[in-house]
Amino acid sequence: MEKPPTDKRAMASHALDRRKFLGQAAFTAVAAASVSKVAMAALPEPVTMMKPDTAPPLVPQTGRPYNPVVTLNGWTLPWRMNNGVKEFHLVAEPVIREIAPGMKATLWGYNGQSPGPTIEVVEGDRVRMFVTNNLPEHTTMHWHGQRLPNGMDGVGGLNQKQIPVGKTFVYEFIARRPGTFMYHPHADEMTQMAMGMMGFWVTHPKMDRGQKHPLIDEVNRDFCFLLNSYDIDPGSTTPKPNTMLDQNLWTWNSRAFPGIDSLNVRLNDKVRIRIGNLTMTNHPIHLHGHEFLITGTDGGPTPKSSRWPEVTTDVAVGQMRQLEFVADEEGDWALHCHKSHHTMNPMGHTVPNMIGVDHRGLIKKIQKLVPDYMVMGERGMADMGEMQMEIPEQTLPMMTGTGPYGPVEMGGMFTMVKVRKDQNPGDYKDAGWYRQPPGTQAFEWTGALPEPARFQSEIAANNGLVVGLNNPPGHAHGAQTMDKPVELKVRKPTGHMQH
Secondary structure (H helix, E strand, O other): OOOOOOHHHHHOOOEEEOOOOOOOHHHHHHHHHHHOOOOOOOOOEEEOOOOOOOOOOOOOOOOOOOOOOOEEOOOOOOOOOOOOOEEOOOOOOOOEEEEEEEEEEEEEEEEEEEOOEOOOOOOOOEEEEEEEEEOOOOOOOOEEOOOOOHHHOOOHEEOOOEOOOOOOEEEEEEOOEEEEEEEEOOOOOHHHOOOOEEEEEEEEEOOHOOOOOOOOOOOOEEEEEEEEEEEOOOOOOOOOOOOOOOOEEEOOOOOOOOEEEEEEEEEEEEEEEEEOOOOOOOOOEOOOOOOOEEEEEEEOOOOHHOOOEOOEEEEEEEEEEEEEEOOOOOOEEEEEOOOHHHHHOHHHHHOOOOOOOOOOOOOOHHHOOOOOOOOOOEEEEOHHHHHHHOOOOOOOOOOOOEOEEEEEEEOOOEEEEEEEOOOOOOOOOOOOOOOOOOOOOOOOOOOOOOOOOOOOHHHHHHHEEEEOOOOOOOOOHEEEEEOOOOOOOOOOOOOOOHH
């Protein structure tokens, strides 16, 4: 595949728009007052991505080599090398994020998107992070899971002063250990994280002199995404930050199915999926068709003796999980949160249950008075798709998405791992829908149905027999006759306290 460009002029043709945030002399003066003079020759130009598509891996052209990740519906932030230091520029700002086609949200994020761009570095890199605050309030930056000097940890009021509006602060530290991490504010955290301020950080193991890390295997595909959630009323665009658990949009990288891209891999690829959770509840992430190992957390790679096969792993609040598996089964395999209400889109909490009630003809009349009124179908939620009910603007159907055989009836935290034998190495394009070979798909049975077989215990009871665990030998099927009544003895508790 074509390598994505990394120089600044080429990035413009690669769907990356450059915007100069306070880029004139006034900005330089403000920034110079906020960062160290040693670091401040000139700020790295901030790079912004506006599209919600999954960008190809950013192959490193400078610095230590590494095998890059692919951020689901996201991208990796370019850097510049400055006297051996890897420099990045994050701009905290209001953004518009498309949750899925038909709905956009007004969020807070970094460099044009929420979540912000993924940061990729290598173990041992000295990293310099410029953070510019274009929000309407102060902020900070916490580097979740990193080992670093205390003054760089980013908790406002504890480790540093808050970053005022319009100012730029600089953080500098060495990426001391490889692993899967995050970044997010530690200032007005409930508001800022509820508005979408977060991003992924990957520290790759160093590959100096061809040495390999004993606990980190090389993989063919390396994906990452964050779990996040919002409460946005139908017709609105701005999340309600005071909502604790009753969010109505459960998203991966601020995208809901069918807006979440698939993970496209080649048959027999070794695949790594990195997941971080910044919602307010846990998420049991389930993969169909394969077993995986938990090979890492935000504490680093897991010892090989601690790994066992799983098909579901629970990612708790504030945790990272790193899954690895060999994609040795061709097909379109679901990957989703196993909490059923997390695979739905808005309007899931207040919808009346109308199962068994014939309410045909009433919906449109009620919606004339209450435009966002929605109900379950009389036969279940899948009925809603058949009723073709209108929904308010700026929201999504509760269950949506269409597959090759009809409605997928999923939303929220759901996508697919698409495994194809003809997917070229390094090719991440969607291969379309999988067509099962003849004889390998469930089908309708149209032949005669046999009489249902009765349980042996039921047959024995009808013949005057009782099935027992300690039946005398010689009785058919381990049963004994009821020639004598069975005496049931009840022993009452005795002794101290009558237990």
